[in-house]
Amino acid sequence: MKFKKILSFLCAATLCFSMTACGKEDTKKTTKKEETENEKEVVQEIRDIPSTELVKEMSIGWNLGNTLDATGSGLEAETYWQSTTTTKEMIDLLKTSGFNVLRVPTTWEGHMDDEGNIDVEWMDRVQEIVDYGIDNELFVILNIHHEEWHFPSNKDLDAKKAKLKKVWEQIAERFKNYDEHLIFEGLNEPRKKGTNVEWNGGDREGQDVVNQFNAVFVETVRNSGGNNKLRHLMIPTYAASSSSSAMKAFKMPDENDDKLIVSVHGYAPYNFALNTKGTAEWSVDNAADTNAIDQIFRDIENYFLYEGYAVIIGEFGSINKLVNTTLTGDNLEDRIAHAEYYMKKAREYGIPCVWWDNHAFVGNGENFGLMDRGATPPCWKFPEIVTALTGVEVE
DSSP states (O other): OHHHHHHHHHHHHHHHHHHHHHHHHHHHHHHOEEEOSSSOOEEEOOOOOOHHHHGGGOOEEEEETTSTTSSSSSGGGGGSSSSOOOOHHHHHHHHHTTOOEEEEOOOOGGGBOTTOOBOHHHHHHHHHHHHHHHHTTOEEEEEOOSOSSOOSSSTTHHHHHHHHHHHHHHHHHHTTTOOTTEEEEOOSSOOOTTSTTSSTTOOHHHHHHHHHHHHHHHHHHHTSOGGGGSOOEEEEOGGGOOSHHHHHHOOOSOTTOSOEEEEEEOOOSHHHHTOTTSOSOOOTTOHHHHHHHHHHHHHHHHHTGGGTOEEEEEEEOOOOOTTOTTOOSOOHHHHHHHHHHHHHHHHHHTOOEEEEEOSOOSSSSOOOOOEETTSSSOEESOHHHHHHHHSOOOO
């Protein structure tokens, strides 16, 4: 009798062990993910590849502008600068239209307490939108965008570095288990706002401080655990400027780190692409127009590609000036031609580019909007420009 009881116990234990083992094996096969020993956090496998290889998988991207980057506090800040709440359908449209990069500009300082702790609800909302991109197998760039505290001067520099470190420690902790599809960008256009050196490459002090900020950002993320030791990180020139002076002053924080990407913005030619009081005309037959774009890529090649650095143009685009009361003429065809030429050059140099879409379409301002996010379902206001960017026919 005792023997039968012992035998039954051993059989039951063996069956239980077998079922448990099978369950773990099936889960691993279906999700290709693993759980940490002490907590139920999903850890995605991250590839150990250099950024120069990663950017080859990236082509054309889209910025969720004037949204999470709006200054303000509370979840309602998402619609302070435009009226639509971000939905997964918007990001689904990016995927089906040929985009494979989503940049999520995000402002954090209105969502922090006096000790620099980020509001959990805001972090959750940011993660929800990041996941819209990840679920679509897009590369997602997450940054800090319109912060006012990182004026790049030596005044209170240690305090600025400490705050930068505090912010990125929290972001890095929340997203530490994501794979290489999530990229962190340390700063957006760090510059001396309101001064005569705000743009055009800045001054030596500003350039040096931006280099120091970049180093703090990289060190913070690398020390944050999880997949962040292999995370690809974007670091800007002064003001993310594509001017030769800004590029020349840029210093790579760690020459032995092969997962760093230089971040520059390239609105060229300025009078057509960005200047609201400039021209509505651009032509591939005008040497001055094409040379302005060519020069950006030549400088990127000279200062970065030759050094073996990966580069992403995190913002570019052209303004809709059809409704600008100070200008005349239909510039849609000009914008299409500009987009086609810009992407042709980008592909030649192997540089991914991300269109700045601020959901603005009319008036005399910076009308970079392409997607009508308020439509049901979301759609493209200028499908011809989208096709010029992605090569995919859209409606």
